[in-house]
Amino acid sequence: GAVVSQHPSWVICKSGTSVKIECRSLDFQATTMFWYRQFPKQSLMLMATSNEGSKATYEQGVEKDKFLINHASLTLSTLTVTSAHPEDSSFYICSARGRAFTSSVEKLFFGSGTQLSVL
Amino acid sequence: GESVGLHLPTLSVQEGDNSIINCAYSNSASDYFIWYKQESGKGPQFIIDIRSNMDKRQGQRVTVLLNKTVKHLSLQIAATQPGDSAVYFCAENFSNQFYFGTGTSLTVIP
Numbered sequence: 643g644a645v646v647s648q649h650p651s652w653v654i655c656k657s658g659t660s661v662k663i664e665c666r667s668l669d670f671q672a673t674t675m676f677w678y679r680q681f682p683k684q685s686l687m688l689m690a691t692s693n694e695g696s697k698a699t700y701e702q703g704v705e706k707d708k709f710l711i712n713h714a715s716l717t718l719s720t721l722t723v724t725s726a727h728p729e730d731s732s733f734y735i736c737s738a739r740g741r742a743f744t745s746s747v748e749k750l751f752f753g754s755g756t757q758l759s760v761l
Numbered sequence: 762g763e764s765v766g767l768h769l770p771t772l773s774v775q776e777g778d779n780s781i782i783n784c785a786y787s788n789s790a791s792d793y794f795i796w797y798k799q800e801s802g803k804g805p806q807f808i809i810d811i812r813s814n815m816d817k818r819q820g821q822r823v824t825v826l827l828n829k830t831v832k833h834l835s836l837q838i839a840a841t842q843p844g845d846s847a848v849y850f851c852a853e854n855f856s857n858q859f860y861f862g863t864g865t866s867l868t869v870i871p
């Protein structure tokens with residue numbers, strides 16, 4: 643099946659530093675990638691949608707200068723949390739929409755998530 | 762996909778019993794549905810999917826039922842095991858977008 647690789651899985655950083663999270667689709671081309679944030683015992687909160695080669699679309703209340711998204715190719719999207727602060731500590735998950743070569747249906751596949759802890 | 766951060770409803774079942782997790786979807790024109798399982802500290806995993814031209818689809822120990830009349834989707838897990846403890850949520854595909862349900866936290870009691 644299709645795989646989305648997300649890296650790193652855990653980050654601990656000092657307040658004020660920037661953190662980059664990568665999301666790669668390994669065996670399919672992702673036309674669209676999504677970035678989510680999740681707090682404990684809560685559902686996914688969509689932060690932004692990115693299409694390859696174009697600017698990301700951010701959800702209301704998400705600071706685009708704070709959460710920089712780059713979708714440079716059909717297999718890679720990155721989320722950079724700039725000048726991270728303790729309130730940015732959360733679980734960040736990416737997903738990629740695409741069609742695995744064995745399927746005629748476009749599906750949504752998730753990365754394994756990144757736990758960000760800002761001290 | 763869109764979703765709203767809400768606290769999750771919970772379901773507790775005894776090991777070996779069957780579990781039924783429900784999901785109400787919002788758009789009658791949605792044509793494709795997916796169930797995901799998310800374990801603590803991990804990303805969601807695809808479990809099973811169903812297209813709108815079907816009412817039922819079975820996988821290994823899981824069955825998805827689709828009732829388009831009342832816009833309801835359910836996931837049945839047979840002989841629930843401790844490893845099934847996780848959050849389960851559904852997704853509907855409408856107009857080339859995926860929309861998520863809030864999820865249900867399943868706890869299996871040994």
